[in-house]
Amino acid sequence: MYFKDLTPYKYFESEIEMKNVAWLEKGHLFKTGEVPSEFKDKLWKYMRYPVRVCRGFQRCPFCSLGKNEIPTTTYNGQTRRVGYYELRVWGNDDTVYAVTSLIFHYMESHRYKPPKEFIEAVMNSDDPDNDDYYNRVLSLEKGYDFWLETDRTMVDGSEADKRSAGPFPDTLNSAKVLFYTPKGNYGDVIFNDGTKSHISYMAICRSD
Template identity: 35%
Template sequence: MFYEDLTEYDYGDEDSFTDRESGFYALWYRPTYARLNVGWLEAGRPYRTGMVPVEFTEKLKAIQKIHCVNICLGVHECDLCPLEEAPEGNGEVRIPGAPGVAYAAPFLITHYITAHRYRPPRVFVDAVLAVDLDAWAATRWPDVPFPWIPDDAERMVE
């Protein structure tokens, strides 16, 4: 699935966050912030390549360990890799940017960066580096490690 970087995310109207420990509890809501695509790559489509800071890649990997968004039942394989080696992803990550903006990236984004030298836009790199990872890692359900969850978000708690 390909989307040009920094275009409006329109894959779904709602965002759904899943509890990372149970994998069962969830909350969902219709975002009031703008969601911008980052890292939705596809074979045959050009993308920027180059070096990114090591601390950025490591922080993004750490965020993905504690942050589960729009988890799907099916999986998406990296079509840039040979079929027998293609890793799979089934969700997304949200990174807060400037006020009112969140970046929407596929879970395979760290693979694209490390295996295919994808270089995300600088605003995304800066936003990842700005995440308070300690605060996000300390967050426990029913709270979610993302700053703009509305109070009226629907929650599945049992």
């Protein structure tokens, strides 16, 4: 999946304009070099706020991983799984950057150096561990996001009940529904023919 740095984001539909960062691919040159450690420290915090979570994995095109191996990145002794979500960074001029979660892996393992304006945007941004940033991401994602919540705070049961909306079918494909989640953002499925489906619920069912 290649998008040149700072070109307009088109991977998923979006109501706002965003700029691509770190969508690397084989056969396309990218800048390499050292990046400031303050930049990395701050960007690592953004990794706690995954958006556009997908069921499938984007693999690093420069490493060979097994078919079902999930790419990981380790920074300051902390390991995160990457490759199935994106990050959002707001610059001071309200530019929004759409960043693949592989960015850390690309920097640590392949010496990728992001564009200067993005490095400055991250370093000048407020610490993302605050409610303003969290709410901004939530509104961009149209509300509740399962992955965001689990990474930040677990929802208590009563909140979850309030969020589960409407009658849910008793059976799915003639299997009895045992449990279902609150309505939420459970990512997208991309089929082989390129069509996409958004997942709003997940259910556990039992068939005969």
